[in-house]
Amino acid sequence: KQEVTQIPAALSVPEGENLVLNCSFTDSAIYNLQWFRQDPGKGLTSLLLIQSSQREQTSGRLNASLDKSSGRSTLYIAASQPGDSATYLCAVRNSGGSNYKLTFGKGTLLTVNP
Amino acid sequence: KAGVTQTPRYLIKTRGQQVTLSCSPISGHRSVSWYQQTPGQGLQFLFEYFSETQRNKGNFPGRFSGRQFSNSRSEMNVSTLELGDSALYLCASSFLPDFYGYTFGSGTRLTVV
Numbered sequence: 001k002q003e004v005t006q007i008p009a010a011l012s013v014p015e016g017e018n019l020v021l022n023c024s025f026t027d028s029a030i031y032n033l034q035w036f037r038q039d040p041g042k043g044l045t046s047l048l049l050i051q052s053s054q055r056e057q058t059s060g061r062l063n064a065s066l067d068k069s070s071g072r073s074t075l076y077i078a079a080s081q082p083g084d085s086a087t088y089l090c091a092v093r094n095s096g097g098s099n100y101k102l103t104f105g106k107g108t109l110l111t112v113n114p
Numbered sequence: 115k116a117g118v119t120q121t122p123r124y125l126i127k128t129r130g131q132q133v134t135l136s137c138s139p140i141s142g143h144r145s146v147s148w149y150q151q152t153p154g155q156g157l158q159f160l161f162e163y164f165s166e167t168q169r170n171k172g173n174f175p176g177r178f179s180g181r182q183f184s185n186s187r188s189e190m191n192v193s194t195l196e197l198g199d200s201a202l203y204l205c206a207s208s209f210l211p212d213f214y215g216y217t218f219g220s221g222t223r224l225t226v227v
Contacts, residue, residue: 049215
């Protein structure tokens with residue numbers, strides 16, 4: 001059974017700092033991994049999707065890496081801003097069979113202080 | 115381009131009642147999934163539909179059911195509501211899950227009293 005863990009559970013940083021959020025998963029047989037952000041009481045906004053054959057994806061100040069063999073992904077946020085404050089979730093989709101579900105971690109609550 | 119639309123945004127129901135939630139996917143998306151989000155359990159998968167067929171089902175009791183219509187719109191139904199069903203219910207759609215990932219709606223906040 002796939003399990004996804006995100007560390008740390010919460011992170012508070014001053015504005016401008018570069019930071020790394022971690023995601024680990026127990027079953028390396030994944031199809032892809034997706035990072036989301038969630039603002040309080042809102043839905044999920046997709047940030048980056050990494051296919052199992054890829055090592056990283058970049059979008060603006062965000063860079064996500066994937067090491068499938070070790071079961072790890074990181075989300076790097078450069079020059080953080082108060083608007084980045086949100087909960088960040090990673091989700092994996094397992095490969096094999098008719099598997100169309102995402103398994104989520106519990107998220108990292110990020111606070112960027114002005 | 116319209117996103118994933120979920121209605122209603124908020125619902126308050128009494129224990130024992132039933133509820134139906136609706137999800138309209140992005141135009142052209144035929145895969146629709148449902149998730150339950152609670153503070154204790156996080157996000158948990160309910161079910162996934164593609165072209166009116168349920169392809170995957172999560173580990174939820176039979177009180178939770180869903181369906182998808184020919185226009186790809188989906189509904190989920192919860193019967194005999196319990197206090198523990200209070201949650202944010204999120205719908206996600208995808209054009210091709212293998213390649214494009216999922217886009218989520220804003221959710222329906224269900225409160226059972």
